[in-house]
Amino acid sequence: xxxxxxxxxxxxxxxxxxxxxxxxxxxxxxxxxxxxxxxxxxxxxxxxxxxxxxxxxxxxxxxxxxxxxxxxxxxxxxxxxxxxxxxxxxxxxxxxxxxxxxxxxxxxxxxxxxxxxxxxxxxxxxxxxxxxxxxxxxxxxxxxxxxxxxxxxxxxxxxxxxxxxxxxxxxxxxxxxxxxxxxxxxxxxxxxxxxxxxxxxxxxxxxxxxxxxxxxxxxxxxxxxxxxxxxxxxxxxxxxxxxxxxxxxxxxxxxxxxxxxxxxxxxxxxxxxxxxxxxxxxxxxxxxxxxxxxxxxxxxxxxxxxxxxxxxxxxxxxxxxxxxxxxxxxxxxxxxxxxxxxxxxxxxxxxxxxxxxxxxxxxxxxxxxxxxxxxxxxxxxxxxxxxxxxxxxxxxxxx
Ligand code: ACO
Numbered sequence: 001x002x003x004x005x006x007x008x009x010x011x012x013x014x015x016x017x018x019x020x021x022x023x024x025x026x027x028x029x030x031x032x033x034x035x036x037x038x039x040x041x042x043x044x045x046x047x048x049x050x051x052x053x054x055x056x057x058x059x060x061x062x063x064x065x066x067x068x069x070x071x072x073x074x075x076x077x078x079x080x081x082x083x084x085x086x087x088x089x090x091x092x093x094x095x096x097x098x099x100x101x102x103x104x105x106x107x108x109x110x111x112x113x114x115x116x117x118x119x120x121x122x123x124x125x126x127x128x129x130x131x132x133x134x135x136x137x138x139x140x141x142x143x144x145x146x147x148x149x150x151x152x153x154x155x156x157x158x159x160x161x162x163x164x165x166x167x168x169x170x171x172x173x174x175x176x177x178x179x180x181x182x183x184x185x186x187x188x189x190x191x192x193x194x195x196x197x198x199x200x201x202x203x204x205x206x207x208x209x210x211x212x213x214x215x216x217x218x219x220x221x222x223x224x225x226x227x228x229x230x231x232x233x234x235x236x237x238x239x240x241x242x243x244x245x246x247x248x249x250x251x252x253x254x255x256x257x258x259x260x261x262x263x264x265x266x267x268x269x270x271x272x273x274x275x276x277x278x279x280x281x282x283x284x285x286x287x288x289x290x291x292x293x294x295x296x297x298x299x300x301x302x303x304x305x306x307x308x309x310x311x312x313x314x315x316x317x318x319x320x321x322x323x324x325x326x327x328x329x330x331x332x333x334x335x336x337x338x339x340x341x342x343x344x345x346x347x348x349x350x351x352x353x354x355x356x357x358x359x360x361x362x363x364x365x366x367x368x369x370x371x372x373x374x375x376x377x378x379x380x381x382x383x384x385x386x387x388x389x390x391x392x393x394x395x396x397x398x399x
Pocket of ligand 1: 236237238239241265266272273274275276277278279280281330332335336337
């Protein structure tokens with residue numbers, strides 16, 4: 001008994017587009033993607049140029065404000081972010097409520113949402129200055145919170161941020177230094193970390209960004225909205241893919257096993273997919289994956305582990321898949337997550353932190369979209385549905 005929805009939807013055109021394949025939910029001036037050509041532009045600038053010539057904080061400024069900063073603006077922005085890196089001391093108590101073996105993304109959903117309980121002074125979403133302060137706080141505090149998750153999981157004391165270090169350097173230090181031993185960050189690794197942040201900074205209306213916009217459309221505070229984005233990012237079809245890629249490469253274990261996994265990925269009866277392959281928008285190489293691959297080579301050379309077995313499996317897998325008719329026909333290319341996991345592993349970051357690093361990086365994209373939403377006339381997001389349930393029926397008289 002499927003009912004005719006037309007009388008319920010009024011006179012207008014009713015579109016049914018599962019997965020939002022061809023429906024724009026908003027206008028935006030932040031990021032442009034041409035999936036057929038493999039083009040990604042932030043405020044008009046190609047991602048390859050930003051990854052090569054800029055750095056993460058400058059890209060944050062660009063995404064948020066629409067233009068690259070002047071040298072003075074850049075310096076002031078760096079200073080502002082540095083001044084907000086500490087989190088309220090009471091927040092460290094919050095961590096202790098979690099099990100030590102909790103997934104760090106579960107902790108991040110909680111602690112980022114909890115920021116709204118600490119920073120009441122900037123929650124007026126109609127006030128542009130408040131929105132700006134929230135953005136600064138989030139950009140600055142995410143590395144601190146992410147590193148706290150890791151330290152908590154291994155039972156080490158939290159490391160305070162150091163404002164004389166660069167954004168990436170500071171993050172790596174908070175991850176790997178201890179009160180007994182400092183951690184000297186190699187410039188090559190700091191640069192690679194910064195590139196990973198930059199390459200993940202924004203990607204228009206993906207599942208997590210759309211979640212942040214939708215949550216924001218109800219007037220929810222930005223910390224709660226970003227926590228919603230973190231939850232949406234966690235899934236393996238989205239940000240969880242970088243963790244899943246590494247698990248898959250470890251499962252493959254040896255180049256000789258690759259054909260077996262390729263066959264599984266092609267089998268319609270098997271739910272297994274090649275992690276790090278395919279993208280809803282790109283039907284060509286993901287431009288971020290190309291930069292990531294180059295960065296991966298640089299990191300492994302710096303560490304003297306070019307013959308890393310996982311990298312060898314990854315390269316061979318990529319080669320086989322790119323020549324396989326199944327993947328060619330469906331235009332399935334490596335995406336940004338295919339190589340990022342190998343870089344993170346080489347830097348010494350545990351697998352369960354990979355998606356946390358994605359969340360840290362994507363926070364600027366989320367908050368820029370949230371800010372764009374509130375900076376222009378808007379209305380609450382309210383998707384419709386195609387109802388396929390029962391028509392009206394009476395409650396049984398004999399119950
Ligand atoms: N391995 C094997 N087959 C695949 C893969 C894959 N990774 N991705 C898509 N396909 C196949 C599907 O089975 C389907 O085949 P069919 O036409 O014979 O039924 C076809 O390609 C189209 O796939 P859809 O699921 O319709 O593509 P969609 O755009 O909905 O999904 C997604 C995109 C979720 C990214 C998908 O490619 C996937 O699951 N990839 C693996 C997970 C991954 O790497 N995610 C990260 C995305 S990037 C990011 O979030 C940063």
